[in-house]
Amino acid sequence: MTMTHAAGAKRHSPPPVWRKPVLMGAPLVLLLVAFLVFPVGQLLALSVYNGQGFTLAPYAQLFASSLYVTVLWITLKISLATTLVSVVAAYPIAYLISIAKGPAKSRLIFWVLLSFWTSFLVRAFAWVVILGRNGVINSTLMSLGIIDTPADLLYGFGAVLVGMVHAMLPLAVMTMLAVMENIDRTLPRAAGTLGARPGTAFWTVYFPLSLPGVAASAIMVFVSAIGFFIVPALLGGRKETMITQLIIDQVQQTLNWGLAGAISVLLLTVVLVVFVLYDRVFGFASLTGESAVVRNRDTAMRRLGGRVLAALGSASDALIGLLPRRHPIRGRAERPLALTVFVWLLLALISLPAFLMIPLSFGKGGLAWPPSGFTLQWYQQLLDSPIWMQALWRSIVVAFGTGLLSMAIGVPAAFLMVRGQMRGKGAMLAFILSPIVVPRMIIAVGMFYVFAQMGLVGTVLGLVIGHTVVAVPYVVMTMMAVLRNYDTRLDLAAQSLGARPLAALRHVTFPILGAGMLSSFLFAFATSFDELTISLFSSGGLSATLPKQFWDEVTLQVSPVIAAVSTGLLLFVATLIYVADRLRRRSLAS
Amino acid sequence: MSSSSLSVQGLAKRYGDFVALAPTDLVVADGEFLTLLGPSGSGKTTLLSLLAGLVPPDEGSVRIGSQDVTYAPPYERDIGVVFQNYALFPHMTVEENIAFPLKMRKVAAAEAKRRAREALEMVHLPHIAGRYPRELSGGQQQRVALARCMVYKPSIILMDEPLGALDKKLREHMQLEIKRLHRELGTTVVYVTHDQEEAMTMSDRICLMNAGRIEQLGTPADLYFRPRSLFVADFLGESNILPAALRNRSGDEVEVRLGGMGVSGRALANGNDLPPGAEVRVMVRPQNLTVARNAGNAPDSLQGRVSEVMVTGSLTKVYMEPLDRDLPPLVAAFPTRNEADAVRIDDVLTLSWSGRDAVVIADVIADAARAAGTA
Numbered sequence: 001m002t003m004t005h006a007a008g009a010k011r012h013s014p015p016p017v018w019r020k021p022v023l024m025g026a027p028l029v030l031l032l033v034a035f036l037v038f039p040v041g042q043l044l045a046l047s048v049y050n051g052q053g054f055t056l057a058p059y060a061q062l063f064a065s066s067l068y069v070t071v072l073w074i075t076l077k078i079s080l081a082t083t084l085v086s087v088v089a090a091y092p093i094a095y096l097i098s099i100a101k102g103p104a105k106s107r108l109i110f111w112v113l114l115s116f117w118t119s120f121l122v123r124a125f126a127w128v129v130i131l132g133r134n135g136v137i138n139s140t141l142m143s144l145g146i147i148d149t150p151a152d153l154l155y156g157f158g159a160v161l162v163g164m165v166h167a168m169l170p171l172a173v174m175t176m177l178a179v180m181e182n183i184d185r186t187l188p189r190a191a192g193t194l195g196a197r198p199g200t201a202f203w204t205v206y207f208p209l210s211l212p213g214v215a216a217s218a219i220m221v222f223v224s225a226i227g228f229f230i231v232p233a234l235l236g237g238r239k240e241t242m243i244t245q246l247i248i249d250q251v252q253q254t255l256n257w258g259l260a261g262a263i264s265v266l267l268l269t270v271v272l273v274v275f276v277l278y279d280r281v282f283g284f285a286s287l288t289g290e291s292a293v294v295r296n297r298d299t300a301m302r303r304l305g306g307r308v309l310a311a312l313g314s315a316s317d318a319l320i321g322l323l324p325r326r327h328p329i330r331g332r333a334e335r336p337l338a339l340t341v342f343v344w345l346l347l348a349l350i351s352l353p354a355f356l357m358i359p360l361s362f363g364k365g366g367l368a369w370p371p372s373g374f375t376l377q378w379y380q381q382l383l384d385s386p387i388w389m390q391a392l393w394r395s396i397v398v399a400f401g402t403g404l405l406s407m408a409i410g411v412p413a414a415f416l417m418v419r420g421q422m423r424g425k426g427a428m429l430a431f432i433l434s435p436i437v438v439p440r441m442i443i444a445v446g447m448f449y450v451f452a453q454m455g456l457v458g459t460v461l462g463l464v465i466g467h468t469v470v471a472v473p474y475v476v477m478t479m480m481a482v483l484r485n486y487d488t489r490l491d492l493a494a495q496s497l498g499a500r501p502l503a504a505l506r507h508v509t510f511p512i513l514g515a516g517m518l519s520s521f522l523f524a525f526a527t528s529f530d531e532l533t534i535s536l537f538s539s540g541g542l543s544a545t546l547p548k549q550f551w552d553e554v555t556l557q558v559s560p561v562i563a564a565v566s567t568g569l570l571l572f573v574a575t576l577i578y579v580a581d582r583l584r585r586r587s588l589a590s
Numbered sequence: 591m592s593s594s595s596l597s598v599q600g601l602a603k604r605y606g607d608f609v610a611l612a613p614t615d616l617v618v619a620d621g622e623f624l625t626l627l628g629p630s631g632s633g634k635t636t637l638l639s640l641l642a643g644l645v646p647p648d649e650g651s652v653r654i655g656s657q658d659v660t661y662a663p664p665y666e667r668d669i670g671v672v673f674q675n676y677a678l679f680p681h682m683t684v685e686e687n688i689a690f691p692l693k694m695r696k697v698a699a700a701e702a703k704r705r706a707r708e709a710l711e712m713v714h715l716p717h718i719a720g721r722y723p724r725e726l727s728g729g730q731q732q733r734v735a736l737a738r739c740m741v742y743k744p745s746i747i748l749m750d751e752p753l754g755a756l757d758k759k760l761r762e763h764m765q766l767e768i769k770r771l772h773r774e775l776g777t778t779v780v781y782v783t784h785d786q787e788e789a790m791t792m793s794d795r796i797c798l799m800n801a802g803r804i805e806q807l808g809t810p811a812d813l814y815f816r817p818r819s820l821f822v823a824d825f826l827g828e829s830n831i832l833p834a835a836l837r838n839r840s841g842d843e844v845e846v847r848l849g850g851m852g853v854s855g856r857a858l859a860n861g862n863d864l865p866p867g868a869e870v871r872v873m874v875r876p877q878n879l880t881v882a883r884n885a886g887n888a889p890d891s892l893q894g895r896v897s898e899v900m901v902t903g904s905l906t907k908v909y910m911e912p913l914d915r916d917l918p919p920l921v922a923a924f925p926t927r928n929e930a931d932a933v934r935i936d937d938v939l940t941l942s943w944s945g946r947d948a949v950v951i952a953d954v955i956a957d958a959a960r961a962a963g964t965a
Contacts, residue, residue, distance in 0.1 A: 487675070487677070489673050489675065489677045490677050490679060490680075492642075492644050492664065492671070492673070492677070493671065493673055493677035493679075494679075494690070494694075495643075495644075495663060495664040495665045496642055496643075496644075496664045496665070496669060496670065496671035496748075497665075497670070497690055497691035497694060497738065497739075497742070498665050498691050498694035498695055498742065499665055499690075499694045500663075500665050500694075501663075503694060507690070507693075508679055511681045512679070512680060512681050
């Protein structure tokens with residue numbers, strides 16, 4: 001007798017394997033197709049289609065005068081200079097963070113994050129205050145009697161470069177750090193036991209391993225810089241016009257969509273060329289912090305590189321040899337003092353400008369340095385202004401909406417990217433990250449065009465969608481990092497103990513991932529809260545977000561209220577980072 | 591009827607071209623302690639994962655009790671799994687961890703708490719209920735994982751190298767502990783390990799796996815004394831494997847001829863039914879070789895020159911080169927004695943064994959083919 005037909009026996013068949021990945025990935029893909037691919041495609045199409053038929057008129061216009069080519073050249077020059085300076089300055093910072101431990105590490109990261117999240121507008125505007133005719137530097141130099149008349153520091157290449165580097169440095173540090181944290185710390189030490197002096201160990205072992213990080217941060221900075229307009233608009237003169245500003249002009253003033261599209265094509269082509277070169281040399285995998293497989297087998301190049309690094313190594317060893325030998329203090333982690341001092345100097349330099357806003361916001365003298373007297377009138381004015389208050393409220397609503405929507409569609413996609421087994425994952429990841437790669441200005445203009453047709457301009461929904469498109473890649477990236485560290489056996493354990501998939505998610509996966517999810521949410525929130533490019537066009541005339549209101553204010557009439565707003569934003573960001581860090585620690589402690 | 595708590599038919603799993611598990615049949619009796627033993631990559635963990643429902647099979651079926659659970663998710667199988675790294679939930683206290691499966695089964699909170707405490711007492715850890723997993727030692731985490739698995743009395747407990755991370759002393763202690771719990775609960779246990787001693791100590795039956803298939807299934811004594819293949823003989827403990835030719839047979843014993851010098855010996859036929867003259871191997875465990883000095887120069891006795899002597903605590907091992915160059919080096923083991931009659935390097939000794947302690951391994955050719963196939 002058999003028991004094959006015993007009661008309760010049920011035959012399960014395997015579920016269709018395609019269903020889950022589609023459900024997890026489709027929302028994000030659809031969003032990007034509808035609000036990234038379609039709008040950008042439309043904008044590009046507008047450059048060759050004028051309503052009646054095919055035309056190349058915009059391109060004729062583009063190359064008719066030397067203006068656009070010149071501006072493109074300036075744009076490239078500024079972007080490359082920014083990239084070079086940012087990466088060089090970021091390296092020691094990221095290196096120190098990667099070797100620091102405990103509270104020292106947290107402190108360093110806090111200051112980098114504070115700069116990272118302090119609004120681009122606040123940071124750029126701070127330089128106006130510092131470099132202006134009545135600014136910090138001129139006032140100080142004059143009061144010291146070094147100069148008699150204020151120097152023209154503002155509106156020049158130097159000012160733009162300083163502002164751009166300030167804007168991009170935190171991004172460069174964070175990108176580099178992702179790679180440096182994964183470098184095996186014992187390798188340089190192993191080099192030491194094999195007879196390499198410290199300088200040689202660094203240049204021949206550590207530095208080559210950190211190169212993917214350098215490359216990743218270089219490309220991130222370059223792409224962000226080339227699509228940036230805030231700094232050149234506020235700090236640059238006529239000679240420092242960047243190509244993004246031309247696009248704004250075409251859209252906002254002359255309404256020449258064809259030309260705007262043609263300029264966008266130009267910009268996009270440059271970016272694509274850079275990316276293809278990057279992929280050839282380093283591979284895209286290094287962008288997400290995974291160590292790239294060395295593909296460069298060009299032996300002549302490698303030999304040359306090796307010789308240069310070896311030379312650098314012996315040079316720095318010779319230099320170290322000249323210094324008096326210091327005996328390392330026993331029991332203390334060896335951290336070079338000079339490096340620490342240098343890094344803190346850099347961090348002070350990128351943090352201070354925003355902090356200058358605090359005394360100014362309480363001063364009676366407006367935005368001139370030094371502040372005099374004490375008053376709360378600017379805060380009073382701010383609180384009494386319905387325009388500012390509406391903008392603040394709108395920004396909070398939009399940022400919340402963006403955070404929620406980004407999480408809702410980004411988290412499943414991240415799960416799919418980390419855990420899913422399917423073909424074309426690499427291509428899909430590249431697509432998901434594409435909003436970071438396409439210059440923000442092009443997305444914003446294309447979106448404006450599409451939103452205008454759909455009646456989404458000036459609506460909260462439009463802004464939430466727009467901000468989600470640019471915020472969701474960050475959500476996916478942070479969640480992917482979090483998920484890679486998550487032990488999936490915990491899920492299997494939960495299921496073996498009787499938890500259904502949803503119960504396992506609720507009781508095990510989400511509680512453990514909670515801190516990581518919160519930081520993803522905050523990432524999306526902050527991205528939206530500081531987003532200006534999309535809001536510049538799509539928020540409409542009367543329904544500005546906070547950054548849009550800030551922008552209008554600083555470009556039309558500068559008032560000390562700006563200092564009060566900046567102070568408020570700075571405090572807000574500092575609190576946010578602090579709270580997020582505390583939450584993270586508490587979740588680790590329990 | 592004899593109740594089988596678990597039965598597997600034609601179960602197979604491939605990853606691309608790699609055969610993780612060739613079609614496999616296996617029946618586990620109710621209350622049995624079965625060990626899946628094998629080197630890494632032999633398919634034991636794959637088989638366990640298929641039983642647990644952690645990965646879907648390519649073909650075949652799995653039945654637990656009377657239910658076909660081949661494609662059932664883990665939470666619909668009446669199983670418990672103890673994971674290699676314990677997989678304790680880091681955000682829950684010990685008590686919450688143990689109460690988790692009860693909560694999933696909608697047991698009332700108070701009752702769940704009571705049963706969690708009971709389970710903790712069973713593993714002798716009643717005082718750590720409020721602690722978090724990372725505050726526990728490896729051994730304590732192991733016990734908590736066991737308690738979490740036992741608390742809901744699953745009909746089968748699957749354990750994936752649960753003692754792998756513990757040091758030797760603790761491991762031996764936990765082996766006894768797991769045996770005790772198995773006895774007290776009467777649950778069926780399927781246990782994965784690559785440690786042959788652990789398998790010998792704990793199991794009712796051992797399922798020795800190699801290259802994605804079952805090599806031999808039987809009691810520890812079956813596998814140890816009556817291996818069916820060279821792989822089994824070699825995997826479980828030390829062995830001497832000698833090339834031999836079959837001669838006449840009497841009952842379940844056969845006479846064999848070893849090497850080129852006409853040395854003869856006896857061995858268990860081990861179920862082999864080969865004609866005289868067939869080429870086979872004979873396996874003798876080191877402790878079953880009797881060593882004697884100056885037993886004369888009988889032409890048909892096996893003699894060897896001592897090449898190394900090792901005292902491994904309770905046993906002394908003597909490594910020898912047979913005088914007959916056609917035979918491979920041999921090792922004999924005997925209880926360590928006082929120094930008086932100590933064996934020294936270069937001594938010539940005579941070796942012998944009882945016919946019941948040696949076995950014929952016949953599938954030499956099959957073994958060789960398999961080895962060539964997997965190499």
